[in-house]
Amino acid sequence: MKILIITGIFPPDIGGPATYVPQVATGLAQRGHQVTVLTLSDHIDYDDRGYPFQVVRLSRRQFKLWRWLYTVICIVREGRNAGVLFINGLALEASVANFLLRKPMVLKVIGDFAWERARGRGWVEDDFEDFQKKHYDLKVEALKALRAWWTRRADRVITPSRYLANWIGRWGVPEEKIITVYNAVESPGDLPPVQIPLQTSLKVVTVSRLVPWKRIDKVIEVIAGLDGTGLVIVGDGPERGRLEKLATALGVTDRIYFTGARCKEETLAFMAACDVFVLNSIYEGLPHVVLEAMILGLPVVATAVGGTPEVVEDGHNGLLIEPARDISMLRKALLTMFRPYDRLRFIDGVQETSTRFALERMIDDTENILMSVVKG
Template sequence: MARLLLINYEFPPLGGGAANATDNTARELAALGVEVLVLTSAFAGLPRVERRADGVEIRRIPTLRRRRDRSSVVEMLAFLASSLVMAPWIAARWRADATIAYFGLPCGPAAWVVKALFGAPYVVSLRGGDVPGFQYDGLSLYHRLAGPVIGWLWRRASAVVANSEGLADLARRFAPDQPVAIIPNGVDTQRFTPRDGAADPADGLSLLFVGRVVRQKGLDVLFEALASLPPAGLAGVTLRIVGDGPARPELEAQAQRLGLSERVRFLGWLGRDDLPATYRAADAFVFPSRDEGMPNVVLEAMAAGLPVVATRIAGNRDLVVDGETGLMLDTDDVPALAATIARLAGDAPLRRRLGAGGRRRVVDHFSWRAVAAAYRDLALAGRSAAGRVPSAQGD
């Protein structure tokens, strides 16, 4: 039986999209008959060793992680240092055939050490912020300093994978000679499903946003768009924000200043079991992000049968078909966002048509089983190219 080591400094309940992608891929790899061990950060009261009923084993190693929703550069460096010690120790006892490192940094160095010591090749799974040039607050200096290390790790990987065409293009601009494969994110279409029956038009328009509460996500633009609607257009429109982050105090103050406090609710992070019902209770999903890899939350919203209002950025363009599964607009375009919200508020048949189209698209083209199989095949192809790695049983 093949063995794969997955390294990600974030794993549920820590982190966001990349953490969920790791979790879903691990589960589906186990269902495909692969032995899976996940190496991630210790946190609060989470068990250091966990063996789940789905066959996935989780090892949580010491780090400085203090918050569930985000990690500072110092905390990521702490994971890097800890993983350089713990990954070889674990690999010596649990011989992986290959490693998948989510994020070139901070997870790639541990994967390289496992390769150097035990011959197990590694795949780097790019997630967005780990790619130089990705536009996200505070990353430009980090990318300038870490760029040489990132490129060095990519060149020694058996494969480098992006989750969207846009992210792959960005990676190729940074490293023109580096081949970059594309394996998109998936979604659990059995867990995220549309609501039963149509919404009551008298209830107004319930908008939903899910994600980290940071400037990158464009919530400031969304608030300005809502505030610009005439009283008749704003009547009945509400927004629920699932997630948390450093921009929340500023956004709460902005909502107060714009007179939106009664219409905008910050729910914080919700538990895994609460999220599907939250999607089903909404009428539309709004995602005005300024930059993305491939947003899991957009896939979840589409699986839940929601029309998606999204910006024309690389990650969104790979998922949303304008006029068929959602409506798209340029980043930072307050009038266009306001007009789009008003259009959806006044056209329930359009919402139903776009939501149904999104559901069909994810069922037909995106599944975690397909993602897991693609990663398995790519990782084990790297093992074959490098030569068979002996297992713990010596087969």
């Protein structure tokens, strides 16, 4: 089977799809399928010879309208001989291109494009669930209609959590089209050495794009009140300047380390060098980074939102907290994790949980879905 996988990010980018797409593409290629990955990239000359599949990189650094048109053209070109389109990003471009291609489409949905775009531009302040229920002005409703349109055009929709599957059904997608396939986690192998310029006895790490709904500002506020504790923030984004100013205002610049965007191997190395992983967001589809923390043996503190409770079992492999506006619950959870006995207890639970998210199971399920739409 010839498969064209379409994504907006791919290594050396970091993020869920940049981890997932190489995993699934490699697994499918190793089973004899002919796989091509088409991606936007800041590194169009990147050496992809180590992959058992073809990678087509399109420059992200173009005038946006031209980039959009060029991406559609390239999807048509690469998809002409494909048996199926597997969309992990660039959903609008892929859906438009498929008016010409008329190929079976499988779409992976890991969040709500409309909500993320509206929040990122400051058009709304509501959380994920309230956004699904409310009506807004024309521009926001247009975003909602657009993401519902391309989602309904897919022959199958894969989601990484049951939680997200339930909401997608409210976009007008028939229930029988929506299938939950949990993400997989692999042992990272040897990691590169990294330096953390913090002199604290305990180190907390968080990994994410620096956007408002990740609420990293609240993590910084908690760390400011915990003497001897440092925070490593891996990632970049529009909130970075504000977060750096907050650290300065709180007088904790010597205990907060912003690594900026790092490659996957360096990200995992920073995580492995810390004591506790924290994810304080108000929304998650199913956070792949939590699975990565677990495979590294890191105990997890996370908010009980979205698909996170499908991974983190409160009191067994981590601690779940409500996404409250005050920081007391997060502070209490971190203090619990700092006790050596409790940390070891949670690490045992983490190692048990990581076996449930096996790569072979994910590849099996994904392959079956792709083959079903081709045969159908």
